[in-house]
Amino acid sequence: MEELGRVDLRGLQEPGSPGWEEARAAVAASMLAHGCVVVVAGVAAPELRDALFGRVLPDLFALPRDVKLRNAPGPPPHTGYFSHGVQESVRINHADDPDSVRAFADLLWPDAAGDKPLFCEAVSAAEREMQRLDGAVVRMVLESLGVPAERVAAAPPLADANHMVRLTHYAARAADDDGGLLSMAAHYDYSFTTVLMQHDVEGLEVLARDGRWVAVPPDRDTCAVIAGELLMVMTNGRVPACLHRVRTPSGRERFLALRSTLPARTSAVVGPLDELVDGAHPRLYRPVNYAAYARFKYSDDGRELGNRTLEAFCGVVNKEGGGDDDGVEQQGIVAAG
Numbered sequence: 001m002e003e004l005g006r007v008d009l010r011g012l013q014e015p016g017s018p019g020w021e022e023a024r025a026a027v028a029a030s031m032l033a034h035g036c037v038v039v040v041a042g043v044a045a046p047e048l049r050d051a052l053f054g055r056v057l058p059d060l061f062a063l064p065r066d067v068k069l070r071n072a073p074g075p076p077p078h079t080g081y082f083s084h085g086v087q088e089s090v091r092i093n094h095a096d097d098p099d100s101v102r103a104f105a106d107l108l109w110p111d112a113a114g115d116k117p118l119f120c121e122a123v124s125a126a127e128r129e130m131q132r133l134d135g136a137v138v139r140m141v142l143e144s145l146g147v148p149a150e151r152v153a154a155a156p157p158l159a160d161a162n163h164m165v166r167l168t169h170y171a172a173r174a175a176d177d178d179g180g181l182l183s184m185a186a187h188y189d190y191s192f193t194t195v196l197m198q199h200d201v202e203g204l205e206v207l208a209r210d211g212r213w214v215a216v217p218p219d220r221d222t223c224a225v226i227a228g229e230l231l232m233v234m235t236n237g238r239v240p241a242c243l244h245r246v247r248t249p250s251g252r253e254r255f256l257a258l259r260s261t262l263p264a265r266t267s268a269v270v271g272p273l274d275e276l277v278d279g280a281h282p283r284l285y286r287p288v289n290y291a292a293y294a295r296f297k298y299s300d301d302g303r304e305l306g307n308r309t310l311e312a313f314c315g316v317v318n319k320e321g322g323g324d325d326d327g328v329e330q331q332g333i334v335a336a337g
């Protein structure tokens, strides 16, 4: 049985640092098998992580709903605030820019109320930590697939990206004796990657390659890095998008901070890297405008397809001796993972 990798990335953020190659092998093995790796973080000050989960997130979600709704700039999936079942979530685009975080804080706490400096410091520190981990994981995966370093550095997840942060609250509910209740149904993220920062309360589960649901422990010094659908497209299917869900059998209230990498511009088109398409690896996806894909995924038609939207939208069925995209059916590739 193949386990999810757990790799210590402390002090290992740059290619060439001692231990990089060993860590790269472990990260790539787990990402290529499961679309997920658990990384030991420990870069940001632990007191800021404690402040984020102990004060900042509870204060944020204690605000009245109409206040949180001020941050709702667009329809799904760009919604800045949504609530569904026990889940409630806010989204901050370009959260690597301290001004974006500050603008979000100003929107929710327009006067002096609320500890805005702590909010901004804790959210920005978490974003920086998750961005560093994400950058290392993406570099390691692409390097191990043989993509040249300069292409890796220029590729959209590492350059020209929207580093989007979502902060989520799951309300407490009665403990679930048989553990069957989901707080969030199984889904793929449409991002390149998502880094998930849990804190003490269990919830994240990922589908491993052998078909088992694996709970990712909510350790304070780790983050999970999962592949989204854009990374699967970009790597021509080599990295499977990670199917994941949220299940909290203890019923405890839970907070989560996540950071997703998206293309910086909604006009961006993502396709398989040329280096990853060859005779042995025929093209699996047509280039996709990610914003159009995201709209489709959350449309009525998309919802009907459940977790098979990517293949329906841009999957290529390769025929023996084919290569003519016009005659290609738009269905049929089964999602890896």
Ligand SMILES: O=C(O)CCC(=O)C(=O)O
Residues within 6 Å of the ligand: 166, 168, 184, 189, 196, 198, 203, 204, 205, 244, 245, 246, 256, 258
């Ligand atoms: O709460 C979690 O651990 C996962 C949340 C998630 O998958 C999402 O918001 O897309």
Ligand SMILES: [Fe+2]
Residues within 6 Å of the ligand: 187, 188, 189, 194, 244
């Ligand atoms: Fe997700």
